[in-house]
Amino acid sequence: MKLEPWQRTLWILFFAQLMTAVGFSSIFPFLPLYVKSLGSSTGMSVELMSGLVFSSQAFTMMIASPIWGILADRYGRKLMVERALFGGAVLLLLMAFVRTAEELVIVRAIQGLITGSVAASSALLASQAPRQRMGYAMGVLQVGLGAGIAVGPLIGGAIADTYGYSSSFYVPAVLLMIAGGLVLFGVQEQFVRPKEETSARKSLLSQWRVLLLTPGILMTLSMRFMTSLGRMTLLPLVPFFVEELMHTTEGLNTFTGLVIGITSATTTISSIFLGKLGDRIGHRLVLIVSMLLAAGLYAVQSLITAGWQLLVFQAFVGVAVGGIIPMISALLANFIKFGEVGAVYGLDNSINAAGRAVAPLIGALVANRYGLRATFITTGLIFLIASFLAMWRLPKTEG
Numbered sequence: 001m002k003l004e005p006w007q008r009t010l011w012i013l014f015f016a017q018l019m020t021a022v023g024f025s026s027i028f029p030f031l032p033l034y035v036k037s038l039g040s041s042t043g044m045s046v047e048l049m050s051g052l053v054f055s056s057q058a059f060t061m062m063i064a065s066p067i068w069g070i071l072a073d074r075y076g077r078k079l080m081v082e083r084a085l086f087g088g089a090v091l092l093l094l095m096a097f098v099r100t101a102e103e104l105v106i107v108r109a110i111q112g113l114i115t116g117s118v119a120a121s122s123a124l125l126a127s128q129a130p131r132q133r134m135g136y137a138m139g140v141l142q143v144g145l146g147a148g149i150a151v152g153p154l155i156g157g158a159i160a161d162t163y164g165y166s167s168s169f170y171v172p173a174v175l176l177m178i179a180g181g182l183v184l185f186g187v188q189e190q191f192v193r194p195k196e197e198t199s200a201r202k203s204l205l206s207q208w209r210v211l212l213l214t215p216g217i218l219m220t221l222s223m224r225f226m227t228s229l230g231r232m233t234l235l236p237l238v239p240f241f242v243e244e245l246m247h248t249t250e251g252l253n254t255f256t257g258l259v260i261g262i263t264s265a266t267t268t269i270s271s272i273f274l275g276k277l278g279d280r281i282g283h284r285l286v287l288i289v290s291m292l293l294a295a296g297l298y299a300v301q302s303l304i305t306a307g308w309q310l311l312v313f314q315a316f317v318g319v320a321v322g323g324i325i326p327m328i329s330a331l332l333a334n335f336i337k338f339g340e341v342g343a344v345y346g347l348d349n350s351i352n353a354a355g356r357a358v359a360p361l362i363g364a365l366v367a368n369r370y371g372l373r374a375t376f377i378t379t380g381l382i383f384l385i386a387s388f389l390a391m392w393r394l395p396k397t398e399g
Contacts, residue, residue, distance in 0.1 A: 014140055023089075024172065030253045056357075062112075069345055137275075233359040233382070269322070290322075
């Protein structure tokens, strides 16, 4: 069966996204513990430095993403994907050679300025896929992302336990180089550059203003922020919570990778089915139900007492997330005009990064003041509030 051009792009981006997700997520299980092993040259606490390692990358991505999005609409979306992949490969390699936690924070901050492959891939795909197949297309892309994050943490944790932290950065760097090559030689983009006079008149702020005044865009971006805020509140603290449940450090990185990976595995499975379901019954409805499910599942995890319970509940959380992330991407694609895909996904990535920048610091603050279990309740409340906002303000008509 011959693939249509947009389907060819979809599957190439799927495999590139898969390898990219494996690469970036492979460092998640041990990154807080890598911070601990490096030590702080300024005497800051491990929890704070761990939060900064995650937040610094998200903060700089928040600043850079809208700019990259505007450039994507002016010079091509494929070029932005290549920038994110090849740049990410170099920066991952540099992380193996840092000497202090502060240096790691700096490299992570530069990573945020350069990378952003998910938004770049989403913009490229949204510019080619038919709108009536957008939920399916974004679901497939989410499958690549979710499958990579399902496998990556387990691989990274195992390498870290066996060969040490520094060695764990080499494999992801190679994977990102391969992914960049796939896109470079495999994807064809029939990009028509806008007229210079039209492009020049549209400043970044004016394009944002137009986008944010488009019905549905502002509330959909609010959903993205709250989803990112909820999911990332816990991530820097997962290794410490796993350590509390296991009462040992033996195999800690591997088990943490399994916890993170199982969430992404179920996200991978559910997103493709829920993406199709959203195309049939409405992306808004699937989004609201998935958020309510996530709220309940996160709150219940504050009561667990064993590692296997964490695995089970995180698996169900992944099912809910599979109905959240692709639905938001599909809603954005339905609300915008064709020529604005780069700008809106750049802004979307910036909003997502803003949530990821704030979330680790909130998680660290809640954990230090009320304990690790309180962060699960906080996350549940965030998703509950988001679902109510979606019911109240998100337009029922999509596009």
